[in-house]
Amino acid sequence: MRQINRILKITNVNFPEISFITNSGEHRMLNLKNHFEKLELKRDDFGYNVIADREVFNNVNLVDNALTWKEIVKVVPLPNGEIFNAYFQLDPILTIENSINDESIVGKINLGEQLKDIRKSLNLSQEELGKRVGSNKQYISKLENNKTDPEFKTLKKIFEVGLNKNIFIAHYGEEDDNILESLSNSFFKQKFLTWAEGKKGDLELIEGFSEEIKLLFIKNNIRTTYEMSVLNLAELTSIIGDTEIDYKYDFPDSWITQARFIYFSDWLNAVKLQRSLSANISDSISSKIEKIAKRDLMEDIFIID
Secondary structure, three states: OOOOOOEEEEEEEEOOEEEEEEOOOOEEEEEHHHHHHHHOOOOOOOOOHHHHOHHHHOOOEEEOOEEEEEEEEEEEEOOOOOEEEEEEEOOHHHHHHOOEEOHHHOOOOOHHHHHHHHHHHOOOOHHHHHHHOOOOHHHHHHHHOOOOOOOHHHHHHHHHHHOOOOOOOOOOOOOOOOHHHOOHHHHEOHHHHHHHHHHOOOHHHOOOOOHHHHHHHHHOOOOOHHHHHOOOHHHHHHHHOOOOOOOHHHOHHHHHHHHHHHHOOOHHHHHHHHHHHHHOOOOOOOOHHHHHHHHHHOOOOEOOO
16 A cells, blocks of 8 residues: 555645645644644754744745755765755654644635636736736735735636636525535536536546546445445555556545545535646646546536636
8 A cells, every 4th residue: 555644735834834735635734833842843953943934934845745845954974975965854644643634724715726727727927917907926926825815806807807717606505505505516517516416426536546446446346436435544455455456646545535525516625636636746737527527518617717
């Protein structure tokens, strides 16, 4: 079984907290001050200035699926006499163990991410989009990184004038238990939601699932996304542990999370997770759900894009 505890993407950096997505699809948040206390890191220890200097803290990168600060370097002499420069890097296993669920983004629409994806699909730079709407590169950058909350008229102008896209706003009440009426799924076309309701049991929708892998699970009496969603990691490992089949993207431990999103019709989170997985190895911003839906429906699935 391949390594489970990995970080796929840093989603937000706000001292002293860093938010990220793991390869199991979880949105996690690490308070670095608390993390250093648990590690008993002292002021004179290597890497401590990450929390002593906010500018240094903000320069975090993702290297080999671990939080890394490239400007903090330790010179390590090797037995052969050569010198090795080591970055300050946090163990991803301990990082995930000491983090908490980032509840602030569950079920929310990431408008910044949507804006960035659409802009890139149109081959527009931030500066070009800014000029189209009478703004500038800096403001577009703030929007894309969720550093500012635009008024609706500003958002409407950016999407309709700058990107030539229609924008759709919906509302729902707390008493509404129908997931297809939820705010997140109101960004999808009704045609897609109708199609998806009949398709959601199909294992084909899982990112990284080849036809061979699908047949392997069917042989093990896992025929639907519901049956996949109730598996535990040990059961998943026992099915794929000895197979010689090459499964795509190297993220089999995300399949259970994907299956839960799909089975419970949480399409926004399913698409976002799949985009994160595919983007980790390619320049594509399209999920498997989108690709299959476009194949069957011959049109985009989002109202907004």
